[in-house]
Amino acid sequence: MSNANEKRLAGEAAIRYVEDGAVVGVGTGSTVAYFIEALAGMKDRIKGAVSSSEQSTAQLRKHGIEILDLNSTGPLTIYIDGADECDPHKRLIKGGGAALTREKIVAETAQKFVCIIDSSKQVDVLGTFPLPIEVIPMARSLIGREIVKRGGNPVWRDGVVTDNGNWIIDVHGWRITDPVALERDLNQLPGIVTVGLFARRPADVVLVGDREI
Structure with missing residues (x-):
């Protein structure tokens, strides 16, 4: 089955989790x-x-x-979004589309996070896909040095400005065996807005095509 067909099936299958009368959190991507x-x-x-x-x-x-304002809706019952990578524990790398900060905010407020992917996004260990990090522009070099100290190779996504007016650093070369610890560590660095690890709050349900795993 092609990736495009799996994506379509996953997108359509996610409808079964949407209840009548719901405010639906909606992510980003193909x-x-x-x-x-x-x-x-x-x-x-x-x-x-x-x-x-x-x-x-x-x-x-x-x-x-x-389109509703999250400040007005209160907690959401459901959030539907994709991912760039998903490990067997439903922990994710997201941010290939540079929308990671708003995605993480909406995921945090949702009772159920349904992640929709095609099988190419499934990995045993996160990190083959470069980890996106949204940074305040003046902190780009600072965060780059901190990433190098941790064994990563930071690459500025030149020319990309997020919806929040910030920049993206993509980290290559990490094999992320403990994504919860890495997410916690990076979140302490001043200048980082959001890390594209969804590990502390992973997905609740993962659909690969129309199949729940």
Whole structure:
């Protein structure tokens, strides 16, 4: 089965977790785009959506789905998003689309986080996909030096500015055997806004195509 077909199946399968009357947290990326298309078919049965990126907001609005402010909605029942990597413990690397900070905020407030991926995203150990880190621009070099101390190879994603006005450093060369500890360590460094490790708060459900693992 092609990756595109698995993405479509995962996006469509995630609809079964959306309850009538829900405010739906919506992530970002190519697999989520299939979910939004499917969500449009039940837009009259939901209250609206909280979006993690300008890209998803535009697609949701195109289908007439109301965009709600997370500060006004309170906790969400469901958050649907993709991932760049997923390990057997449902811990993730996210941020290839540079929306990691808003994604992490929405995931934190959701009772259930459903991650939708194709099988190419499944790994035994996180780190083959470079780990994105969103940084305050003035801290780029500082954080780069700290990453080198920890054995990583930092690469500035030149020309990319996040929806929050910050920069992205992609860390190559890490084999992340303890993602919870690494996430905790990096979160202490001043200048880091968000680390693209979703390990302290992993996914609750992972769909590979239409199959829950």
